[in-house]
Amino acid sequence: MKQSANKSGNNNAGRKAVKRKLADTFDSVEPAKAQPEVPGPPEIRALVEVLKNGVTNGSIAYDKSPLRKAAHQLAELCKQDEYVDMVVNEGAVEAVVPLLNSLEDKPWETDSTLSAAQEELEKEACFILGLLAVKPEYQTRIAQCGALQGLVRLLKEHRIGIMTKSQPGSGGAARRAADAITNLAHENVDIKNMVRDQGGIPPLVALLEALDLKVQRAAAGALRTLAFKNEENKNQIVECGALPILIQMLRSEDVGVHYEAVGVIGNLVHSSQNIKRKVLEEGALQPVINLLKSTCPESQREAALLLGQFATTPTAPTDTTDFKARIAQRGAVAPLIQMLSNDDTSLKEMAAFALGRLAQNSDNQAGIVQAGGLVPLLELLESKHYNLQHNAAFALYGLADNEDNIPDIIKEGVLQRLIDCGEKLQVQASKDCVQKTIGRMEQKLNGRVLSHVVFMLRSSDKSVQQRAAIALAHLVPETEARNVFVEKRGLDVLLDMLVDSSLAQHMQLVAANALLALAKKINATSSNEDCVPAQPAKTVYLGAQYVNNATLADVSFVVEGRKFHAHRIALLASSDAFRAMFNGGYREKEASSIEIPNIPWEVFEAMMYYIYTGHVEVKPDIASELLQASDQYLLEGLKRLCEITIAQGLSIDTVLHTFTLSEAFTAPQLAKRCVLFALEHFEQFTEHIGPDVYMDVMQRMVPQLRVSLLEDFVKSAAVSKE
DSSP: OOOOSOOOSSOHHHHHHHHHHHHHHHHHHSTTSOOOOOOOHHHHHHHHHHHHHTEETTEEOSOOHHHHHHHHHHHHHHTSHHHHHHHHHTTHHHHHHHHHHHTTOOTTTTOHHHHHHHHHHHHHHHHHHHHHTTSGGGHHHHHHTTHHHHHHHHHHHOOTTSOOSSSTTSOHHHHHHHHHHHHHHTTOHHHHHHHHHTTOHHHHHHHTTOSSHHHHHHHHHHHHHHHTTOHHHHHHHHHTTHHHHHHHHHTOSOHHHHHHHHHHHHHHHTTOHHHHHHHHHTTOHHHHHHGGGOSOHHHHHHHHHHHHHHTTOOOOTTOOOOHHHHHHHTTOHHHHHHHTTOSOHHHHHHHHHHHHHHTTSHHHHHHHHHTTOHHHHHHHHTSSOHHHHHHHHHHHHHHTTSGGGHHHHHHTTHHHHHHHHHTTOSSHHHHHHHHHHHHHHHHHOSHHHHHHHHHGGGOSSHHHHHHHHHHHHHHSOHHHHHIIIIISOHHHHHHHHHTOTTSOHHHHHHHHHHHHHHHHHTTTTOOHHHHSOOOOOOSOOOOGGGTTOOTTOOEEEEETTEEEEEOHHHHHHHOHHHHHHHHSSSGGGTOSEEEEOSSOHHHHHHHHHHHHHSOOOOOTTTHHHHHHHHHHTTOHHHHHHHHHHHHHTOOTTTHHHHHHHHHHTTOHHHHHHHHHHHHHTHHHHHHHHOHHHHHHHHHHHHHHHHHHHHHHHHHHHHHHHO
């Protein structure tokens, strides 16, 4: 599975959030002051000139107050996006970088006042560069001006065992320098390499042990960015001994510290199996699992992603460690499942990702289901976020691999929800995963698993019975269908759902689809022609040339006032109705002319053509009347031909009338086609006839469907024996 989260060490949204926070703080300091005039290029140019003039021949002016003031004002402007381009265009980069680099000499170190002033100036310079670097187009310009030299110097100068003098706990210049490096290197491979080449990684690693937490967090943030998709940086960070202190930071009570630490580790192990193993050997597993319960959603997200990566850690040939099982045993499953219901989309995404990886272990599969993971995963599958859908689909696919889970999966109604959402998923890979999950469930449904699910048909909970019957209709092997649906009465459960007025219409639709699936399984939905039985045996077919032919005719019929010539021998051989007419005690026995009052000429002619030839083309416009005539004269073969033609013209508008017709003239195959059509177009059909009529119609259709399906079960069993 591909990672669905952006694993960059930092992101624009995060950096801009810092800018907004600083701007809010600044505004709250002097709320009563009137808004100053909007500065333009001249005002900005003047501030830049002050900074430029403060450095002469590489040396900085002794009085730093004007420089400090100008730098502060310029930094305030850089907090606002609309001024950044103007500041850069007026040459701020070319002014600030030399200023920062010129601060290296400190002849006044013994003067605490001068030292504090210099540190404030350094902080402002770093702050400006960091804010300008938020825009990717200025990153290279800043680096090429030599900014990294001064930034790395500030990292090295910080003494990790002391708090910042000028403002204890503020982080001082080292913090600002680390933040600037973070922004400069963000998604910029060249600058990441430059930081490494200029010796920036060792001091950043050293700052992880700083007493000042803000310095510690800033250093971790920079390392996080530098490690992202850069193998050489990753290796150097590890070689500098960062792993032990990073793992200690995972246990920090400070949210910012453990968030940055887990982020660094996540980027270090990404696509690097060797580092992943080293991280685990250093004891990172339990602290990462503990972060799943952090009060910081970002830390929880990073921890979940990291656990998903840990789960696929390869081991040496002689090592039997299964990290998927170990992660679950150490308490990861419950908090991950809890995270699935969080309001934070990215948190849910990473939790589903981790569970999907853990679900590749058989015991974990059962554990996740028993811990309540099914329902929240289904809810994510039904969400509108494609990453959530895919991660949930992958996790459910894993859970379905354990045959002990299949009864629970069916009991929760998972199958139907998979079917319902299958076509709604946004990504083809997710659709494929859902189909594979259904296929896996079908594969597992045999032996003891099948027995467990069939036993659910006896549950006192009607919803459990229904879910079991629905799943069995879709998944049961054809060889077991008769036993499950006839002997174990699974068919009755589904049919009862169609006429259960207490059920929601959606569940009736589900039952309809299940019955259709079952009908297909036993070949009950084959074409109309296949449903027609063989023609009754005939002893006399005089042929088409004798239809309405006076030659040798010994009886005639009067139809719509017109005479139709016929031959008693053909009629006697065709059906019991004509045999009774001419051999019984009816008056027609001796009559030479018989009145036919209720059949149109064209219909009577088609019926006689069938009697004389054994076949006829049934025209759709006379099919219904011909069906009535064939029923009246007991011509079963002709009736079947009429059923075929009428069934071929079924539509939402005609199906109810046609079903009524099948009832009136005992046309079971036509009735069956009507019922199957209604099931296949259930939503349109119910909407067309309305809810009040639906129940009455279905009460009439269900008995016919039961008889037809039972007959098809018998036929299917007979075919199987052959």
